[in-house]
Structure formats: structure tokens, C-alpha cells
Amino acid sequence: MKQEDSPGTDPGKGGPRRPRRHDPARRTRVLDATLGVLVSDGAAGITHRKVAARADVPLGSVTYHFASLAELRAAAFARYVALRTEEFAAAFAEVRDRPGLLDALVAQVREATERRRSAVLGFELHLAALRDPGLRALTEEWTAASRAVLARFTGAVTASRLDALLEGLILRALLATTPEPEEETRAALSGVLGLPA
Amino acid sequence: MKQEDSPGTDPGKGGPRRPRRHDPARRTRVLDATLGVLVSDGAAGITHRKVAARADVPLGSVTYHFASLAELRAAAFARYVALRTEEFAAAFAEVRDRPGLLDALVAQVREATERRRSAVLGFELHLAALRDPGLRALTEEWTAASRAVLARFTGAVTASRLDALLEGLILRALLATTPEPEEETRAALSGVLGLPA
Amino acid sequence: MKQEDSPGTDPGKGGPRRPRRHDPARRTRVLDATLGVLVSDGAAGITHRKVAARADVPLGSVTYHFASLAELRAAAFARYVALRTEEFAAAFAEVRDRPGLLDALVAQVREATERRRSAVLGFELHLAALRDPGLRALTEEWTAASRAVLARFTGAVTASRLDALLEGLILRALLATTPEPEEETRAALSGVLGLPA
Amino acid sequence: MKQEDSPGTDPGKGGPRRPRRHDPARRTRVLDATLGVLVSDGAAGITHRKVAARADVPLGSVTYHFASLAELRAAAFARYVALRTEEFAAAFAEVRDRPGLLDALVAQVREATERRRSAVLGFELHLAALRDPGLRALTEEWTAASRAVLARFTGAVTASRLDALLEGLILRALLATTPEPEEETRAALSGVLGLPA
DNA sequence: AATGAATGAGTGTTCATTCAT
DNA sequence: TATGAATGAACACTCATTCAT
Numbered sequence: 162m163k164q165e166d167s168p169g170t171d172p173g174k175g176g177p178r179r180p181r182r183h184d185p186a187r188r189t190r191v192l193d194a195t196l197g198v199l200v201s202d203g204a205a206g207i208t209h210r211k212v213a214a215r216a217d218v219p220l221g222s223v224t225y226h227f228a229s230l231a232e233l234r235a236a237a238f239a240r241y242v243a244l245r246t247e248e249f250a251a252a253f254a255e256v257r258d259r260p261g262l263l264d265a266l267v268a269q270v271r272e273a274t275e276r277r278r279s280a281v282l283g284f285e286l287h288l289a290a291l292r293d294p295g296l297r298a299l300t301e302e303w304t305a306a307s308r309a310v311l312a313r314f315t316g317a318v319t320a321s322r323l324d325a326l327l328e329g330l331i332l333r334a335l336l337a338t339t340p341e342p343e344e345e346t347r348a349a350l351s352g353v354l355g356l357p358a
Numbered sequence: 359m360k361q362e363d364s365p366g367t368d369p370g371k372g373g374p375r376r377p378r379r380h381d382p383a384r385r386t387r388v389l390d391a392t393l394g395v396l397v398s399d400g401a402a403g404i405t406h407r408k409v410a411a412r413a414d415v416p417l418g419s420v421t422y423h424f425a426s427l428a429e430l431r432a433a434a435f436a437r438y439v440a441l442r443t444e445e446f447a448a449a450f451a452e453v454r455d456r457p458g459l460l461d462a463l464v465a466q467v468r469e470a471t472e473r474r475r476s477a478v479l480g481f482e483l484h485l486a487a488l489r490d491p492g493l494r495a496l497t498e499e500w501t502a503a504s505r506a507v508l509a510r511f512t513g514a515v516t517a518s519r520l521d522a523l524l525e526g527l528i529l530r531a532l533l534a535t536t537p538e539p540e541e542e543t544r545a546a547l548s549g550v551l552g553l554p555a
Numbered sequence: 556m557k558q559e560d561s562p563g564t565d566p567g568k569g570g571p572r573r574p575r576r577h578d579p580a581r582r583t584r585v586l587d588a589t590l591g592v593l594v595s596d597g598a599a600g601i602t603h604r605k606v607a608a609r610a611d612v613p614l615g616s617v618t619y620h621f622a623s624l625a626e627l628r629a630a631a632f633a634r635y636v637a638l639r640t641e642e643f644a645a646a647f648a649e650v651r652d653r654p655g656l657l658d659a660l661v662a663q664v665r666e667a668t669e670r671r672r673s674a675v676l677g678f679e680l681h682l683a684a685l686r687d688p689g690l691r692a693l694t695e696e697w698t699a700a701s702r703a704v705l706a707r708f709t710g711a712v713t714a715s716r717l718d719a720l721l722e723g724l725i726l727r728a729l730l731a732t733t734p735e736p737e738e739e740t741r742a743a744l745s746g747v748l749g750l751p752a
Numbered sequence: 753m754k755q756e757d758s759p760g761t762d763p764g765k766g767g768p769r770r771p772r773r774h775d776p777a778r779r780t781r782v783l784d785a786t787l788g789v790l791v792s793d794g795a796a797g798i799t800h801r802k803v804a805a806r807a808d809v810p811l812g813s814v815t816y817h818f819a820s821l822a823e824l825r826a827a828a829f830a831r832y833v834a835l836r837t838e839e840f841a842a843a844f845a846e847v848r849d850r851p852g853l854l855d856a857l858v859a860q861v862r863e864a865t866e867r868r869r870s871a872v873l874g875f876e877l878h879l880a881a882l883r884d885p886g887l888r889a890l891t892e893e894w895t896a897a898s899r900a901v902l903a904r905f906t907g908a909v910t911a912s913r914l915d916a917l918l919e920g921l922i923l924r925a926l927l928a929t930t931p932e933p934e935e936e937t938r939a940a941l942s943g944v945l946g947l948p949a
Numbered sequence: 950a951a952t953g954a955a956t957g958a959g960t961g962t963t964c965a966t967t968c969a970t
Numbered sequence: 971t972a973t974g975a976a977t978g979a980a981c982a983c984t985c986a987t988t989c990a991t
Contacts, residue, residue: 284484337498405980416955416957418957603987675883816977955988959983960985964981965979970974
């Protein structure tokens with residue numbers, strides 16, 4: 162909270178100093194840092210200072226690239242949706258039939274508990290959008306993209322049901338202290354898919 | 359340490375003054391005010407000041423009854439679960455058969471969009487519990503209570519699926535800009551219940 | 556910060572409950588607790604709550620027995636002086652000659668570093684009296700009593716010098732990270748006493 | 753987040769308004785204000801607000817330059833030691849022989865009662881260091897510097913005794929309601945110096 | 950006589966934002 | 971273009987004190 166020494170000198174304590182100028186990836190690095198803060202501290206825990214520290218950029222750099230906290234938050238959520246949508250599509254890219262689809266869906270639930278990070282971000286976005294209609298477009302886009310991935314195998318109606326159930330299953334899985342057996346997850350999804358349990 | 363106005367006088371700005379001592383229901387009123395703030399501003403938006411203003415009690419009264427914000431938040435969530443559990447049970451009290459159950463479930467989704475308040479509180483609790491394991495006991499208790507209500511009609515396994523699907527459907531319904539037709543909701547739930555769509 | 560259960564019941568968690576009425580030693584217990592807080596947190600760190608907790612009496616009991624914090628502080632200092640004066644006199648009660656006096660004085664310095672508590676209290680009183688003339692009478696009384704003890708062996712003038720040097724030596728001893736050898740302490744006091752080093 | 757008055761206008765209540773930006777000496781002014789508060793109210797009486805008011809800077813400026821109160825306090829004490837050490841050295845700069853040294857020492861005691869300010873600061877530092885080992889380095893540095901000044905005339909051993917006695921004499925002088933005659937002070941110091949009284 | 954609920958001023962600290970450089 | 975000093979509102983929390991019981 163005070164720069165005692167001139168920048169560029171004293172490479173000594175506390176990590177690399179900052180001779181950084183011209184840093185084209187900075188915007189992206191700031192957004193990734195923002196997602197990190199979002200996971201740790203929630204949407205309301207995002208502050209310019211925390212983001213700047215995590216991205217290792219000067220405080221002024223954050224306010225320079227993003228006019229307000231709200232803009233920063235929205236941009237970070239948008240980046241999350243872009244990343245997550247791609248990831249989701251990739252998870253189903255190799256799927257060829259219904260049993261394969263079921264496997265992939267079950268894996269989604271399992272992986273959510275293994276890497277809470279992404280799931281927490283998703284719920285943060287949901288809750289933020291519940292309050293801020295400005296984010297609603299983003300959540301709809303996301304939902305539509307997810308359904309489109311699933312609809313390739315099932316048709317729109319079933320895709321929609323699957324998607325809702327998936328959401329509910331992931332939330333339950335994240336909150337459970339004793340995890341449900343994977344067979345039950347599989348059976349629940351099978352039912353909606355019209356497959357034998 | 360500085361008495362700006364004599365008590366009882368100056369009803370001028372900002373509403374009625376406060377001759378209130380001895381107020382046994384105060385704790386509860388503070389909790390209800392906290393739930394109100396929670397709905398408006400989210401878990402991180404809870405502040406002693408907002409709660410005090412909404413409950414029409416002095417600031418010190420909030421900190422007196424709840425040693426910390428975390429304690430206040432936890433107590434408010436606990437009150438929500440108690441209220442919501444009772445409400446949920448009541449909604450299924452008159453149900454006698456599977457078609458009746460289906461009606462009641464569909465009504466839950468419909469009502470969530472009509473009275474966002476309670477649904478938002480539920481998701482706030484979920485997200486808070488995702489970060490704070492201390493709240494996990496409360497969410498588990500809540501989930502168990504909800505499943506118990508449903509299990510009366512369906513058995514434990516189906517109740518669990520219904521509960522997860524219900525959660526997902528409600529979230530989707532709350533976030534949708536164009537609401538899904540109620541028939542689709544009904545059909546999705548019917549599938550899990552094993553009823554003809 | 557809230558008494559959930561009726562007093563007298565629940566002897567369970569957190570130490571003995573409080574069936575205490577009629578407690579004639581309470582005033583004294585409160586004062587001793589105040590001295591404890593004084594040592595830990597300094598004169599400005601005294602609060603009704605800390606004192607009440609340490610004395611295991613209800614908050615109201617402290618304000619009941621002592622009309623204000625200042626009164627409580629003054630009473631605690633007075634108790635300290637009474638205790639310390641007696642202790643000091645006792646330390647010299649068996650002294651019969653100058654060499655014995657020297658030994659006793661050196662012991663005072665040594666013991667100050669061993670039991671910082673009393674020394675810290677003494678300096679707290681000095682500093683408080685520096686600001687609050689109302690405490691000056693107490694410090695003078697204390698100084699006079701100390702000098703009187705020493706004067707029994709040395710006459711008033713030397714007693715006064717000894718007392719001042721003792722104060723300085725104790726302060727230095729308390730603050731030194733590497734303690735001075737006891738021989739040096741002995742030599743310094745010897746000089747004032749007119750004894751061969 | 754709320755601009756009550758436009759900057760530069762309203763010179764009305766409470767002194768001149770603040771168009772002050774760019775103020776490189778601000779850190780030092782804040783430290784001097786802190787020493788002022790320290791003298792008036794003691795170490796525990798230091799608050800950001802009192803310091804800000806005394807330095808005539810906004811509250812945020814104090815917290816900006818000093819990350820915590822403890823840091824502010826430590827920096828203020830360090831500044832005091834620097835100033836006081838220089839002053840002490842200056843007081844003995846012209847001393848050429850033992851009688852001159854005695855005069856200078858007696859003057860130190862006399863001046864302490866005349867300008868209590870500095871003496872009080874010294875005792876505040878002692879007491880603070882008694883509790884906070886982090887300040888011990890500062891007090892040791894100070895003691896070493898003082899002894900070094902005196903040792904120029906007397907050798908290390910006598911310097912140490914003189915220093916301790918000086919401390920005790922000053923404390924007694926500050927607390928006495930009826931001041932001791934200067935001759936007694938002189939005699940006490942003479943004894944340690946090995947000069948004829 | 951004794952208690953603890955109640956109150957609101959005051960604390961340290963964090964922060965979004967502005968702006969001179 | 972980019973930075974960080976600067977500002978004041980807001981925050982959680984502590985507290986001396988008052989007062990109804």
C-alpha cells in the first residue's frame with residue numbers, strides 16, 4: 162500500500178517486480194484473476210485491489226481497463242461462460258449414442274464435485290443473474306448452448322429436462338457431505354433419457 | 359456519549375422516534391429483517407445497518423443480539439429453513455395420490471416464479487453453504503426434510519430424484535425471460551413419477 | 556453476550572454457572588481482575604466487559620460497584636499500591652545491615668524481570684499519573700512508603716537516590732533483550748550505598 | 753460515494769477546505785501529528801481520526817500511508833527516537849570535562865519537567881515496548897545511542913549507571929508535586945560520576 | 950441490591966472511484 | 971496510455987453507560 166522503491170529496482174523480496182509495460186494479455190489476465198476472486202470470495206467479494214494483487218498488475222490498471230466493478234464482473238462472467246461452454250461441448254464431442262451420452266452426463270456430475278471451482282462459478286452467475294437482469298442474456302445464452310449440445314442426441318424437449326436435472330444433481334452433489342452413489346445418479350439420468358436403468 | 363436530541367421529541371425527520379424498551383420479539387424481528395436484506399442484496403449484502411433500519415431497531419441492538427455478522431446470517435438461514443420446511447410440508451399435506459402429487463409439484467415451480475423471494479433465499483443458502491461448511495448441516499437437514507415429505511408418496515429413491523429435478527426446474531424457471539409452458543414442467547415431473555405425461 | 560438459559564441450570568459447558576448472590580468478596584475480586592486486565596492490555600485496555608469476564612461476575616456488577624471506568628481504574632491502582640507496598644516492606648523486613656540491604660536491592664531488580672507483572676503495573680501507574688493529577692497523591696504516597704523502608708538503613712537522602720536508581724535499573728532490566736550481569740547491578744547500587752563494589 | 757459539497761466552496765464551518773493534492777511532506781506531518789496525540793492521549797489514545805484532524809489531512813490519507821495503527825505507532829516512535837537522540841547528542845556536544853558533564857545531566861532533569869512533552873513520549877515508548885517485543889529493537893537502539901553519548905566522558909560502565917539513574921530521576925521529577933531541590937539531583941549524579949558533591 | 954438489555958458514539962479498516970502526473 | 975496517490979463513505983464491531991426490572 163505504498164511503493165517505497167522506484168519501480169524496476171529491488172527485484173529482491175516478494176516475487177518479481179514490475180517492469181511490465183506493453184502487456185497485451187493483461188486484460189485477459191485480469192479477467193482470470195477476477196474469476197479466481199469470484200471462486201474464493203463470491204461475487205460481492207470482488208474488489209479492484211484483490212483482483213490487481215492476484216493478477217499482479219497495478220491497481221490503476223484494473224480501473225483503467227474496466228470502467229467499474231460491475232463491468233469487470235460482467236466481463237468475467239462472460240469469459241466464464243465462453244470457457245465453460247467450450248468445455249461442455251468438448252465433453253460431448255466424442256459421444257456417438259445414448260449410452261455414451263449417459264456416461265458423459267454422469268461424468269459431468271462426478272467432475273463437478275472433483276473440481277468445485279467451475280460449478281461454484283456457475284452458481285454464482287445464476288444467483289447474480291437472479292438479481293441483475295443485465296446478466297440474464299448471458300445465462301440464457303449459456304443455457305441455450307448447453308441444451309443445443311444435448312439436443313444433438315435427444316431432441317429439444319428431453320435436452321431441456323436433462324439440463325434441469327443435471328443442474329439439480331450437481332447442486333445436490335456439491336452440498337452432500339456423504340456423496341450419493343454414482344449408480345443413483347446414473348439411474349436418475351437414465352430415466353429421463355428413456356434408457357433402462 | 360453525545361445526546362443530540364432528547365428522546366421522545368423531534369419526530370421530525372426519518373420516521374417515529376424510539377421510546378422502545380422491553381421488546382421481547384426483537385430477536386425475531388431482526389431475523390426477519392435479515393431475510394429481507396438477504397433477498398434484496400444477497401448474503402454478502404447483509405450489513406448491521408441495513409438490518410437495523412429494516413427492523414426499525416437501533417444499530418447496537420443488532421450487534422447486541424448477534425455477536426457477529428456470521429452468527430446473524432446463520433440464524434437467519436436457520437429461520438428460513440424452519441419456515442420453508444413447514445411451508446413445503448403444508449403444500450403436500452392434502453395430497454392423497456400421485457396425480458395430486460404431480461399437481462402440487464408443478465405448483466411449487468409456478469409459485470417460485472410468482473414469489474421469487476423464497477426461491478432466491480434458497481439459492482442464497484445453497485451458495486453460502488458451498489463456501490461455508492458450517493452451513494452444510496443446515497442444508498442437509500433441509501434436503502432431508504424435503505425428501506421426507508415427498509417420500510411419503512414415492513419412496514426414497516424417487517423422492518430424491520424429484521427433489522433434484524425440482525431444484526433444477528425452479529432455477530431454470532426463475533432465470534428464463536420467456537417462461538416455459540407449464541405443460542412441459544408437468545411432463546418432466548411426470549416422467550420421474552412414472553405417470554403418463 | 557446473551558443469556559440463553561436460566562441461571563442456575565445447565566452446569567454443563569463453559570465453566571460453572573452463576574448461582575452467586577451475596578458475594579462479599581466481589582469488590583475485591585473485581586479489582587484483582589482489573590489488575591489482570593491492566594497487565595495484559597494497559598490502562599486504556601480496561602473495559603467493563605473484560606473485567607467482568609475475568610472476575611466471572613455479571614457485567615452489571617462491575618458498573619454497580621464502580622460508578623465509572625475512571626473510578627475502577629483508580630481503585631485498582633490503589634489496591635496495587637497497597638499490595639506492592641506491603642510486599643516491598645516485607646522484602647526488607649529481615650535486613651539487618653548494609654550488605655543485607657544491598658542483597659535485597661539486587662533481588663528487587665532480579666525479581667522484576669522474573670515476575671514482570673508487578674513492574675509493568677508500576678509503570679502503568681507512573682504513566683497514568685503523568686497525565687492524571689488525580690493519581691499523583693497515590694504515586695507520592697507510594698514513593699514515600701518505599702523511601703521510608705529504605706531510609707531505615709540509609710537516611711532520607713540516600714534512600715531517595717537508591718529509589719530513583721532502582722526505578723531506572725528495573726526499567727532497563729525489563730527492556731533489555733540480553734540481561735545485564737547481576738554484578739553490574741550490584742556495583743551500581745553499591746556505589747550509591749557507599750559500599751565497596 | 754456521495755459528494756455533499758462541491759470542492760473548493762463552502763469555506764464555512766470548521767476551517768479551510770482542502771484543495772490539497774500532491775503533498776509530499778504529508779507522511780512526515782502525519783507522524784508529527786501522531787506524536788502530538790501520543791503526548792496528549794497516550795499510545796492507546798492514538799486513533800486515525802485524531803491524527804488526521806491534527807495533521808489536517810483526510811482520514812483516508814492516514815490509512816493510506818500507514819497500513820495499520822500499529823505501523824503508524826511504530827513509525828511515530830521511530831521518529832521520536834531519531835529526534836530525541838539527536839537532541840540528546842546536541843545537549844552534550846559542547847561538554848568538555850566532568851563538571852561540564854554534570855551540568856548537562858542536571859539540565860536534562862530540569863528540562864524534563866519544563867518540557868514534559870518529550871519525557872512523556874519516552875515513557876510511552878518504554879511502556880509500549882514492555883508489551884510489544886517488536887518495539888524492543890527501537891528502545892535498545894535508543895539506549896545504546898544515549899550511553900554512547902555519555903560514554904565519551906565516562907567509559908561504558910559509568911555511562912550505563914548514569915543513564916539508569918537519569919531515567920529514575922526524571923521519572924521522579926515528573927511525578928513530584930513539590931520538586932526536589934536541584935542540589936539533590938546534582939549530588940546524586942555527582943556520586944555516580946565520582947565527583948565531589 | 951443487582952442484573953443484563955439496550956443504545957449510539959466511536960474504532961480500525963476496506964474500498965470504489967477520481968485525478969494529477 | 972498507464973499509474974498510484976488521494977479521498978470520504980461505509981463497514982463490522984466494541985464499548986461506557988443508562989435504566990427497567
